[in-house]
Amino acid sequence: MQVTKPHFLDLIKNKKWRELKRSLQDMDALDLSLMVENFSKNDKIILFRLLSREQAKNVFKMLSQSDQEEVIEGLSENSQKLSRLLNDIEPDDRTAFFEDLPRDIAQSFIEMLSPEERKITVQLLSYPKDSIGRLMTPEFVAIKEDMSVAKAFEHIREFGQDSETLNVIYIIDNDWKLIDDISIKDLILASPEQQVSELLDHRFVFLSAKDDQETAIQVFKDYDREAMPVLSEEGVLLGIVTFDDILDVIEEESTEDFHKFGSIQNASKNPLKERILILYKNRIVWLVLLVFMNVFSGAALASFEDVIQQVVALVFFLPLLIDSGGNAGSQSATLMIRYLALGEIQLSDWYKLIGRELLVSFLLGLTMAASVAAVASFRAPEVIVVVCIAMVINVMLGSLIGMLLPFIFTKLKIDPATASAPLVTSLADICGVLIYFSLAARYFGF
Template sequence: MYSTKTKVKFKNIIQREDWRLLKTALEELDPIQVAQLIESASADDEVILFRLLGRAHGREVFKLLSHQKQEEIIEGLAEKSQIISKLLNDIKPDDRTAFLGELPGKVAQRLLQYLSPEKRSITNKLLGYSKDSIGRLMTPEFVAIKSFFTVEMAFAHIRKYGRDSETLNVIYIVDEDWKLIDDIRIKELLLASPQQAIKELMDNRFIALNANEDQETAIKVFRDYDRVALPVVNEEGVLLGIVTFDDIMDVVEEESTEDFHKFGSFQTAISNPLKTRLFSLYKNRIVWLMALVFVNIFSGAALSNFEDVIQSAVALVFFLPLLIDSGGNAGSQSATLMIRSLAMGEVRIADLYKLIGKELVVAVLLGTTMALGVALIANFRAPEIMAVVALTMIITVVIGSLTGMLLPFIFTKLKLDPATASAPLITSISDICGVLVYFSMASWLLA
């Protein structure tokens, strides 16, 4: 991590226009530190910093930058076509595809012209896969050998073609039609006799991903099988490329951010509120908030039907926020747990009825514990409504917990993202139910 002092140091060097010192200072930082420095730099400074990086250093730094910074760098280098060409041709195919795939079509097409014919063909092929497919993540830079190779022949092949491979931890074995038939760890090759045939080392057990499957499938497979890389095949089993663990971690981070924003009722993800335009921040938040305003009108309508009860026991109003907030909080907790479990594949739709029973028991225990606490408070402030407050607490916590658990399942069943079952929606439902339960209970017990 670089410090504020480091940031000021580089800013001063740029202001003095001491480019030789700046280049030397940048070379002393690792790619992560340079990326952090560029992320915090102004639009003018970020281009200066990036241009002074060596070719290999720049390639590593560019990969670590946010998509927004990558775009700004490319725009800043717009008049330096040679630099752009080197940069786009140098970065890995999967990183290049991820970058171009997020750009407007016309901009992406313009940048494609900077690629060599071979790399343009590879990039167009990868961009041809749907946005959230595994095909978009894969890189064609891997090493494959044939089963009739000896170990010695395999190492000669690896030395010849492995320099640009994304990883050499695993070597893939294909037949004459390039269909994947096995994979083998480099450790096994190192420990084998040089004259031993590769087919003698094969066990014909391997895990492969389909290029057209959703990226969430890859996340689950990586987690279940603890691999650093996995092969990607087409419908016929032909080896197309590989997906590495770092690419999967990027997807996990993106999906976690997206789910977080959905759970907070944002229309679209906001990468950085400091750099997002004022109107965009407003637009991304107002739609759901306005919808929830109208949902919460039902709470007001419910309250108006209990005016007589409120007038007869004004102390009821004191406990109202506490009770409905408790239901909403319990619901949000339950929803967070279910959304994560569904996303990770730990629970399925078929598990719904088992989970309802379990959640019901947990919710009753939670509600009872919380009811004891609120009853103690009510005993000192308004003993006459102690039973109403305690029973309402139990019921609202149960309703909130079950609502929070059920909504993600309902959204999943409807083929919608379960993260859309956002905290504000759950809270609004809990509020309405809480008001109805509270004052209905008061009308019944205090009549």
């Protein structure tokens, strides 16, 4: 019988530990991790004390960082249980957990590891943050090319139990330099008497331990692999990166880009558990900067005070015009950032896109001008010409700003996601006010 959250809490309340432990044994790790997401800290600890070592390891890796920290803190009273869990966690998952902890706390946990696991952890943490070395695991199976297929399977059976994946087997020389990789399918279909060397084509794809994690995303996307070997500068096989680790990186990168596009400085792990001060600090910097940017819009309005006093109807269309320019710019920026991230366009393609963007934005501007003309014909027919021309120009200019900013930021080695919607909108607002009232002043003879 699968345990539901209410049933779980009821068993805890009535201290039916044996029944609870027996019920948990048949539950999947994913179901367990989903069930305990909203548990209190105390209930999480009870759960982990009842799980088997294998279950505890698998459930732990599926929890959020904040939930993981609660579990570790709760188990700290039982150093043996905590040490066992930290040693059981896969090296790459353990590295991901440790790198987000304060250094002194991470170090205290590292001291609880066995000598072998400690050596692995220290090595992985020695690689630069966000490098592929932080993602890899040393748990893989490697064989020699002079083995027979039958001998290779004996080796796999002996050493493959703790491997992260057995879908790909790596071929190394005596110095642990990678020669090739081979799928387990090819080994299974080969004759037991064949030499492994007869199955090799010496064509393989690899990653460097010091490369950025975004490199791994692109390589996995290009070559459609389940796992990828990670080599040192000398070609020595250090570990492997698996597809599930890349999915986690993609999720983190996407979350970070969404936050940047909303002008939020740092991503929050969980807004329900994050401190108010942290949430405030993550958002206030860009908001204050944008306030000062929008002062220019106010200054532009003040310089056209005479025009506004004489033709008050112009004010009615001001929000509509500047919002349209900002919205068009945000659309364009979103598309460019996405195309750059996917590699569908390159930095050198910016000049090829200008003509296309001008034509598209001109057509958009004309359509929106027709719409605003219909509104102006009822509200203020005398400003139709000014409003329509301003609409076309604002939409075209806003689109160009939104298109070019990601390229400029990329050229300056800044994440193009920083060319966020609020920034594009603020720039389009300033330009929109100047264009609109400059046209009005000339048209009405001020």
